[in-house]
Amino acid sequence: MELLNVTDLGKRYGEANAVNGVTFQIEEGKCVSLLGANGAGKTTTLKMLSGLLEPTSGNIYFQGTKHKDLRRFIGYLPQYPSFFNWMSGKEFLIFAAELANINRKDAVKRSEELLERVGLSDAKKRKIGGYSGGMKQRLGIAQALIHRPKLLILDEPVSALDPLGRREVLDMMREIKKETTILFSTHVLHDAQEISDDILIMNDGEIAISGQLETVIKQYQQPIIRIEFISEPYEWLKNIETQSFVSEIAIQGNVAKIGVTDIENDSQTLLKEIVEQRISIRKFELEQTTLEDLFMKVVKA
Amino acid sequence: MTQWRVLYRKELLEMIRNYKVMWIPLVFMLLGVMQPISSYYMPEILDNFGGLPEGAIIEMPLPTGAEVLMGVLSNYGMLGVLILVLSAMGIVSAEKQSGVLGTVMSKPVPHSSYILSKWAGLVTITLLSLFIGYIASWYYTNLLIESVTAERVFQSFAIYSIWLIFVVTLTLFFSTVMKGNGSVAFMTILIVAVLSTVTSIMENKMKWSPATLTNHTGYLLQSGELQSSFLPAFLNTIALIILVLFFTIQIFKHKEFRE
Numbered sequence: 001m002e003l004l005n006v007t008d009l010g011k012r013y014g015e016a017n018a019v020n021g022v023t024f025q026i027e028e029g030k031c032v033s034l035l036g037a038n039g040a041g042k043t044t045t046l047k048m049l050s051g052l053l054e055p056t057s058g059n060i061y062f063q064g065t066k067h068k069d070l071r072r073f074i075g076y077l078p079q080y081p082s083f084f085n086w087m088s089g090k091e092f093l094i095f096a097a098e099l100a101n102i103n104r105k106d107a108v109k110r111s112e113e114l115l116e117r118v119g120l121s122d123a124k125k126r127k128i129g130g131y132s133g134g135m136k137q138r139l140g141i142a143q144a145l146i147h148r149p150k151l152l153i154l155d156e157p158v159s160a161l162d163p164l165g166r167r168e169v170l171d172m173m174r175e176i177k178k179e180t181t182i183l184f185s186t187h188v189l190h191d192a193q194e195i196s197d198d199i200l201i202m203n204d205g206e207i208a209i210s211g212q213l214e215t216v217i218k219q220y221q222q223p224i225i226r227i228e229f230i231s232e233p234y235e236w237l238k239n240i241e242t243q244s245f246v247s248e249i250a251i252q253g254n255v256a257k258i259g260v261t262d263i264e265n266d267s268q269t270l271l272k273e274i275v276e277q278r279i280s281i282r283k284f285e286l287e288q289t290t291l292e293d294l295f296m297k298v299v300k301a
Numbered sequence: 302m303t304q305w306r307v308l309y310r311k312e313l314l315e316m317i318r319n320y321k322v323m324w325i326p327l328v329f330m331l332l333g334v335m336q337p338i339s340s341y342y343m344p345e346i347l348d349n350f351g352g353l354p355e356g357a358i359i360e361m362p363l364p365t366g367a368e369v370l371m372g373v374l375s376n377y378g379m380l381g382v383l384i385l386v387l388s389a390m391g392i393v394s395a396e397k398q399s400g401v402l403g404t405v406m407s408k409p410v411p412h413s414s415y416i417l418s419k420w421a422g423l424v425t426i427t428l429l430s431l432f433i434g435y436i437a438s439w440y441y442t443n444l445l446i447e448s449v450t451a452e453r454v455f456q457s458f459a460i461y462s463i464w465l466i467f468v469v470t471l472t473l474f475f476s477t478v479m480k481g482n483g484s485v486a487f488m489t490i491l492i493v494a495v496l497s498t499v500t501s502i503m504e505n506k507m508k509w510s511p512a513t514l515t516n517h518t519g520y521l522l523q524s525g526e527l528q529s530s531f532l533p534a535f536l537n538t539i540a541l542i543i544l545v546l547f548f549t550i551q552i553f554k555h556k557e558f559r560e
Contacts, residue, residue: 050407054555069409076407082400084311086318098307099408143404 002064003028003151003181004049009058010205011044018044020205021058026151026198031177033192034185036202037299042185043079045202046155049183050076063150072100075149075180079156081140085129089120089139092128093146100147107146114142118172134165141172145180152176154184158191170195189291199291201298208298220294222247223263225270228283229254236277245269254282259289305414305421308405312422325388325426329434332380334441336372340364341445366442366449367522373438374461377431378515382493385427385465386472390485392419393476393553412554416477420546423469428462435461453525457518460531463538464514468493470542474549477556511538 004026011019019041026032036042047053049060051071062070083092090111097107115124118138123131131139137157144152157173158166173182174195186192192199192213199216201209209216232254240258241249245266247259260266263286274281316322339346344361364372393416396402405415439454471492475485493512500512507513508530517531 052403052407071407072409074407078400078403078407080400081404083404084315084401086315095307095311096404096408099304099405099410101303101409140404144407147408 001028002026003062004183005061005064006049007059007061009045009048009055009060011041011048011053012056017205019048019055022202022205022207024200024207024210026181026183028150028181030197031173031182031195032184032198032200033196034183034200034202035187035189035192035295036185037187040202040299041205042202043155046076046153046183046185049151050074050153052076072147073150075144075147075152077137077140077144077152077154077157080160081136081143083128083136083139083143086127088125088127089131089135090115090124092139093142096143097146102147110146111142114145117175118142119168132165134161134168137161137165137169138172141169141176145176150181152180152182154182156186157184158188159186166191189295193291201295203298209294217291217294220289220297222259222289222293223261223266224287224289224293225258225260225263225267226283226285226287227256227258227270227274227281229256230280230282233277233279236273236279240270240273257287257293304408304410305418308410308414308418309421312418313425316422316426321388321426322429325384326430326433328384329377329381329430330437332376333373333434333438336376336438337369337441337445340369340372363446365523366447367453369442369446370435370438370449370454370457370522371519373435373442374457374515374518377434377461377465378497381431381434382465382468383490385430385469386486386489386493388426389423389469389472390476390489391482392423392473394480394482394485398480413550416473416546416550416553420470420473423473424466427465427469431462431465432458449522450525453522457522460514460521460535461518463535463542464511464518467511467514467538467542470545470549474545477549477553509533509537511541514538 002025006025007023008021009019009023010017010021022041022045034042034045044053048055049070051069051074059066060070062073067073084095087095093111093114094104094107097110098104102110115121118141120135120138120142123135128136128139137160141154141157144154154173158169161169170191173184176182177195184196196213198211199209199213200207209220211219232251237249237251237256240246245261247261249259250257258270267284267286271284274284313322340363393402396405406412435454435458439449442449468489472485472489475488479485479488496510497512497515500507500510511534513530513534517528517534520526520528
């Protein structure tokens with residue numbers, strides 16, 4: 001079932017278009033990641049969806065209807081979540097619950113439940129000012145979930161965390177995804193690949209690629225031959241580039257990634273060349289393009 | 302309405318946790334009590350600072366109780382206003398800067414509830430401070446100078462509160478509209494100062510001005526009566542407060558919470 005339908009959503013700041021008419025759908029129960037370089041318009045898009053920014057154009061349909069105030073359906077975790085540092089974690093959650101029109105008694109119960117769930121039970125009475133970055137992030141997720149939103153929007157939930165904190169948050173997201181639809185932005189492609197069902201790639205305020213993660217990867221997947229040289233055979237690579245079976249070459253230092261059409265035949269050809277030309281190599285690998293390669297291609301295009 | 306109550310309770314709790322609820326009334330108490338005490342001890346004070354030159358004969362009548370209380374309110378008009386404005390300048394802008402405003406507004410909170418809870422919090426601390434300070438000054442005035450009737454004290458308190466409420470409403474407006482705390486305080490003080498000065502220079506043309514309320518308080522303290530121009534000034538100030546609040550809410554609605 002379709003939960004969110006966004007059509008031609010745009011946001012202008014004066015002359016600049018931060019988001020330039022994006023259209024996409026989110027299915028209920030899916031975990032969707034929004035990828036893009038810094039400044040691609042991810043945060044602006046998420047803020048419009050969560051009701052913190054007014055779009056300059058376009059429509060947002062939630063469960064088929066256009067609501068005046070979407071906020072009660074949506075839980076939002078900002079990129080840099082901040083709280084009232086003089087409150088304790090528990091106080092803040094009760095406060096957030098009451099703001100979402102939950103009565104005091106249920107608010108207390110729900111807060112305890114979520115504190116347990118995000119692993120902050122031991123710290124619930126401490127002032128938020130003394131929390132670590134990871135704890136704040138988890139409290140941020142708890143406050144976003146407090147009113148049982150239909151859609152959880154997380155803006156860069158793991159980017160600012162250390163590996164341990166990142167793992168914790170990712171595991172938490174995997175749990176949450178069982179019952180709530182999630183839309184999260186990230187520029188850590190590995191995370192997107194790990195937990196999302198669908199992906200949206202934004203570039204320059206537009207959606208460049210969208211679809212099911214596996215389909216997208218398959219669709220844009222390309223066989224690649226990765227050769228690590230001992231010294232960079234520049235001339236030879238230039239020569240290779242002109243051959244018909246090579247679609248592209250990306251060179252990074254001593255490593256060349258050569259996009260080919262038929263991996264078996266073409267690797268034979270390349271190997272033969274290497275032997276004939278007496279080029280010394282350290283590694284010769286056959287690979288498939290990853291999400292990262294796709295991302296780089298979109299962003300650089 | 303529920304959210305308003307939750308937010309107002311948060312404002313009160315915050316003022317208790319950061320001791321605002323203690324130190325602002327305390328400052329108002331000091332500012333106020335200084336007046337009757339210094340009036341009473343003026344001859345001794347002068348003596349201590351070297352006294353008057355030999356042969357100079359200056360009559361120093363003790364001021365009346367009403368005059369002392371007018372002096373108290375005039376202290377509040379200067380330093381009191383400054384302290385209220387400085388303590389309230391970040392009321393919205395600081396939450397905007399820290400980003401916590403985004404967290405609050407991502408919940409289904411009506412924009413009006415947010416602003417009105419802030420306003421109610423400011424009005425609470427203002428009235429509390431003025432009341433405690435003024436009552437303390439009244440006590441010392443009765444003790445050291447002469448007694449002033451409770452009726453006049455409470456009436457003048459009521460009128461003067463409206464002026465202070467007008468001032469904090471302006472602070473709330475600028476705190477919502479502007480970014481830096483400093484500029485919020487500057488703009489509010491500037492407007493209050495210009496309004497007061499222009500009002501006292503062109504008294505005849507400025508009968509509607511909220512700043513005349515301070516004159517009305519003085520007149521009431523001395524004569525126990527209100528001037529005929531009080532009602533229009535009073536109604537106009539109330540109208541201005543409502544108008545400023547209305548614009549604050551409207552602007553807040555269309556402001557964006559960019560971090």
